[in-house]
Amino acid sequence: MSTNSVLLRVRDLSIEVETDERVMQAVNSLSLSVSRGQTFALVGESGSGKSMTALALLRLLPEAAAVTEGSVELDDTELLRLPEASMRAVRGGRIGMVFQEPASCLNPVLSIGSQILETVHAHTPLRGAAARERAAAWLERVGIEEPEKRLNDYPFQFSGGQKQRIMIAMALAAEPSLLIADEPTTALDVTVQAQILELLRSIQQEMGLAMLLITHDLAVVRQVADWVSLMRGGEILDTSPVPEFFSAPRHPYARQLLAAIPTFDKRGQRLSVQQAEPANNASPVVSKHTDAKEQAQSLLLRVEGLSVAYEQRRYAGLVRTSVPVVHHVSFELHEGETLALVGGSGCGKTTTAKALLGLLDKSAKLGGQAWLSGRPLVDADKRAKRVMRRAMQVVFQDPYASLNPRIRVGEILAEGMRALKPALSHPEVQRHAAQWMERVGLPADALQRYPHEFSGGQRQRIAIARALAVEPALLILDEPTSALDVSVQAQILELLMDLQRQYRMAYLFITHNFGVVEYMADRMAVMHEGRIVEQGLVESVLRHPEHSQTRALLAAVPRL
Template sequence: MSGGLNPGGAPNAAAVLSVRDLSVRISGEAGVNEAVKALSLAVERGQTFALVGESGCGKSMTALALLRLLPEAGRIASGAIELDEIDLNRLPESGMRAVRGGQIGIIFQEPSTSLNPVMTVGAQILEVLHTHTGQRGADAVQRAIDWLGRVGIPDPAQRFNDYPFQFSGGQKQRVMIAIALAAQPRLLIADEPTTALDVTVQAQILQLLADIQAEMGLAILLITHDLTVVRHVADHVALMRDGQILLTVDAPTFFKAPDHPYARQLLAAIPTFAKRGHSLLRPDEPLPHSKFAGPGGSSISSVLSVKDLTVSYAQRQGLLRRQGAAVRVVDGVSFELAAGETLALLGESGCGKTTTAKALLRLLDKQAHVGGRVELGGVSVFDAGSAALKRLRQSLQIVFQDPYASLNPRMLVGQILEEGVAALRPDRSRRDRQAQIARLLDRVGLPSNTVRRYPHEFSGGQRQRIAIARALSVEPKVLVCDEPTSALDVSVQAQILELLKVLQQEFNMGYLFITHNFGVVEYLSDRIAVMHQGRIIEIGATESVLKNARHPETRRLLAAVPRL
């Protein structure tokens, strides 16, 4: 083994973090499950150690065990965890509180559920500085503002007093990174730190982490499913499956000559333009062709028409938060979506992509002023009354970016899936609904007992599969996909992309695909629309935009894409 381990698995004396034979057990109704099995690794000062594997393999559980933040049903069964020469398993809880945030920082996978919704982001950074450093008063405030600026938040002094809900998904992840680094810890555990980020901000964050790592000698344990990120930042890679590490090698060896079939399978599942039309899991097997003929062909007429869409939010100003001038977030967006077509909507975090999607589904009626015209199958969406809107929503569904926030935590998954079908397809009997749900769960790669479990019992990637199954359950004509694969590892992502292709062929659905993953765009989309500051600045056939981008902003996005 390498990556800070001497031959035989003994940790190197230079390691900041040394883990030996760590086993974690989780008690549940079905008995005791060994989530992590005899795991050993070491992370040296100034190095990045990547822990890679499929969703649910035990990566995040390992991170929680290192910080002693396991769920109530979990416990460390055996093994040692040492930070420098401190045995963390022997520290009292008061000692661990000093370690968390001070000596070990962590960036969690889901910023929406990690940030306190009733505290400003500035107050949350100050909390770390007050707890773990000697900085107080104006010095601490300035330091917090500096961190917001370093992670790419525009107008950091102005945004210091804003709340998490006022930030986009990518911006919330940047705030989480600022909180994790504020006390300048010795070890940073980064659990999917770039999942919610577009390619340009991802490049900024990775460069930021590299700069701080060089400056402080920071040791980084990177937990991710994004192999392109691993390729560019990791010194060592450990491949994890079913709770145990299968392979630990230096990063160049992992990508050039991986000595394990599972590693080769993951690398083959990464979507690219060259793999269009073929299965990512079975490269020799072609996928069904879309019925969309393309911009130059005889494509089916538009199923979704968007003309001059605008979305404006009223600003609140002053102590009494009086309504001020409106801020236009989406400014004159127009496009057509044909049946059977996949239109990818790209752009940096905060450019208005998700706002556009929510406006199309009339999810912003009470929060913003929405203008323009949207027609679904020739029917005006914005003019529809409640009864007509219910019928339209059968044909227009969405998969949200954050599956944890979009699934009701108090309902069983079976109830969540059946609720939509019962409301929008009342003609179907309960037996038919349940049979359909069973088929959908099988097609998105989830076991049949999923219907009897709650959302919190699943990993982030598994929850996203549930959200996709829910959206598809009413067989819509148009599916809006807002980062539907951002939480998925490459092999499950490949399954979902193939499922979307097959379903599109079967039901002739149009996809509006919002994403920052250019590999997915290259593999899946027929056309690309690029958004910048609320406007579509370029739109065209996928190959044309990728190879002959006209707008400087599009070229900048393409230049930032990490590739293997």
């Protein structure tokens, strides 16, 4: 491609981060270029410096981080030397940014319309009805239904995937020439992901938009990118055209990443030969289906006719309406079994999990029943719920929102153990916390640090360690690997399977990653518009889907 078409050129970029103990080299002599109409993918493990690079391009590094050398040119403009007043016109105007965690980027007290309009007003001449029309048009393009009406809604009224779509609409509302997309499809189900990727492709064709894509999803890279750079430890190990990267990967780390991608054919196998063996020196195996008699004896969770509706007040409370979200959901889960709950964003998967955990707000009306080890869940009193809390834990989708930013990681882990395993002494709690940090792939000294000192993937590992520390019988996992790169995902999946074999732990696995479903789940249930439309053994549902929604989901899955 001609050098005249290069839009962004980064040369020898180095970034240092100062901690209490030392100065760390976060990015070392990074160089790359992105051309108009081109998608350049930056891939690598969590903490490798990908997001730090993106923040440096926009001069949004945290106070503890600083660029020590290098240059960043957008067309002929050197961004690192630009006055801050001029840089504000670049951010959002010439460069759009989609951050990894929409829940932490959207202002909870402002309507989403006002937040999109802020971008439109700051970087375009549009005002009034024309500006609102632009905002609604972008909402519609990213798949939000009834866009005019939903401009008045607030972030909490949207699912995680819908929030990510809103972030993409905000980034594109001013029609920038460069889009930096940091994990833009992490929170999206496969059908919406396909729509977003197709949207970005069409925008590139229309506008000659250049995109710097930061992702750990190699299937997405293959589908949309032209070039790919592989990062590790703050350095670029290899840069290749995408076809060459997948057909003949040159670097050993590239081959390791490709081998770590979960698929149905790898069930029962370790995803990475470099991962250390578990303590019992046994390889994880896929849960085996027991006969009907054994299943009846090992039944752990039974859900029957579960329904959730939210009460909405209108006109100063004079009119109340009930909005159904989950309709008559029924399923069973046995000891040592993994049930995958899949479906489109907003279909009711997370609401179902929160209903079982007793985490819905007071405006929710519940129907139906659920039993955990024969004890009722839905109408249990506070004392009974506290007893069952140790037996049932959860890992949420968003580690930024689920970890208390004011306390150290060690206290986050210790808090649950002290409350639910009071027999443990203080030294035992500290020892267990350190052990769980090691098991999820983080050093023991991470216990002394705060959540904001970790990357998104590292925070999710902390959230998983917190849930596992009390050794529950049932673990509800709401997109637990969506923030993880494939190598760390492989480590977490293998850890979960090791624990399942050791403790007969059951998993309710909410995910849109069909590779994870294929590799790990015994059975799967497909949700659509609040209902389970199909469920059965994983192999049967994947190979012989009966419902149209199941077929649509499978058709949208990006494959390598």
